[in-house]
Amino acid sequence: MSFTPCRGITQNITNNCQPRIKGFEQLGGIVDKRFIIAIGVVNNGIRELHLYNGFPIYNPRQSPKPFNGYKVEFNPETNCYKKTIQFYYEGIGAANAKNIIDSLKDNEFMIVIERKEKLNCAFIFIGAQNGLHVTEMVEDEDTGYWLITMETEEPASEISTDDTKIDMEDFINGEEINF
Amino acid sequence: MAFTPCSSLAGNIASDCTNPRIKGYESIGLIFRKKDVETFVVDATNSRIIKNLTFPAAPVKSVGIIYNPRQSPAHFNGTKTEFQLESNQFKKTVQFYYEGIGGINSFNVVEPLKNLNDYVIILERKDKRGDGSYQVFGWESGLTATAQVYDEETGYWLITMECEEPHSELTLFDTDYETTKAKFEEFKLLCY
Numbered sequence: 001m002s003f004t005p006c007r008g009i010t011q012n013i014t015n016n017c018q019p020r021i022k023g024f025e026q027l028g029g030i031v032d033k034r035f036i037i038a039i040g041v042v043n044n045g046i047r048e049l050h051l052y053n054g055f056p057i058y059n060p061r062q063s064p065k066p067f068n069g070y071k072v073e074f075n076p077e078t079n080c081y082k083k084t085i086q087f088y089y090e091g092i093g094a095a096n097a098k099n100i101i102d103s104l105k106d107n108e109f110m111i112v113i114e115r116k117e118k119l120n121c122a123f124i125f126i127g128a129q130n131g132l133h134v135t136e137m138v139e140d141e142d143t144g145y146w147l148i149t150m151e152t153e154e155p156a157s158e159i160s161t162d163d164t165k166i167d168m169e170d171f172i173n174g175e176e177i178n179f
Numbered sequence: 180m181a182f183t184p185c186s187s188l189a190g191n192i193a194s195d196c197t198n199p200r201i202k203g204y205e206s207i208g209l210i211f212r213k214k215d216v217e218t219f220v221v222d223a224t225n226s227r228i229i230k231n232l233t234f235p236a237a238p239v240k241s242v243g244i245i246y247n248p249r250q251s252p253a254h255f256n257g258t259k260t261e262f263q264l265e266s267n268q269f270k271k272t273v274q275f276y277y278e279g280i281g282g283i284n285s286f287n288v289v290e291p292l293k294n295l296n297d298y299v300i301i302l303e304r305k306d307k308r309g310d311g312s313y314q315v316f317g318w319e320s321g322l323t324a325t326a327q328v329y330d331e332e333t334g335y336w337l338i339t340m341e342c343e344e345p346h347s348e349l350t351l352f353d354t355d356y357e358t359t360k361a362k363f364e365e366f367k368l369l370c371y
Contacts, residue, residue, distance in 0.1 A: 138260070141256075145200065
């Protein structure tokens, strides 16, 4: 097979005169990677997804805004994109420590969040390639919540899917997603 | 025996809209040394829950009260739990002030806090939802003073105690808030 170098840009780098709607919806979903049976990413789009046992991440406050700390940074050393996602959790007590906080630090996850901008691909999949792990978790009574930061480094700068393909309600209620 | 990985996420990461979090701690906490605990009962299914503690019977004194009634700094302000990626543990910090001066208070309170590393502190949250209302720090690793600062401008010792523990939160909890509160009040009666 003949050698093919990486492809160049195939689109104009222009901004739309229609202003961007910024921010994320309050409801996201999280799934432990061990419950992802199959995932296929082609050209940064999810073409195949089979998972179950997802849970909601519900961040209704306006301060901090839902998933406010989400960012993507190119890391030239690894030639990958470092993705950071942040959310809060108000649960206290030993049961919540066991079921949520301690299990977050012990496993790898994929998180799906939804942009307010509904331009075809509103759902972003973070950790679909490498899996997210916790890098920071801080709780105090001044804020009254755990601020949880998860990170991953992945080759794709953003992975999304056609909005018609994922049913968030099924996903966050632990039901099987298969397309 | 078959390999079993660490347990996975088993709950929604969601706020309780009908029962919002009440922030802050009450003004009274308890401090004691783990070596002074005679017996303890830990929940069989969740080792983060301490169901009961017993101390030597009166007149032996083994529990200290930390009373921080000021509103500035707020009660036990500066207390926090932080995950440490390198050690894979949770660094727990408890901060309180102490207005005692003089050689006796230095000898009895300030210096022993830095000389030993098996202190346990129980703080009562203002949120009375049961599990989580009485937060226990230092049960697994033991707290020790890592910072103690006194000056005449504030008029108090600001004392910081720290430890690193494998579990994010331990609680004193038995059945419900009322039962747990009764135990906490019993422990208060054992104070110096």
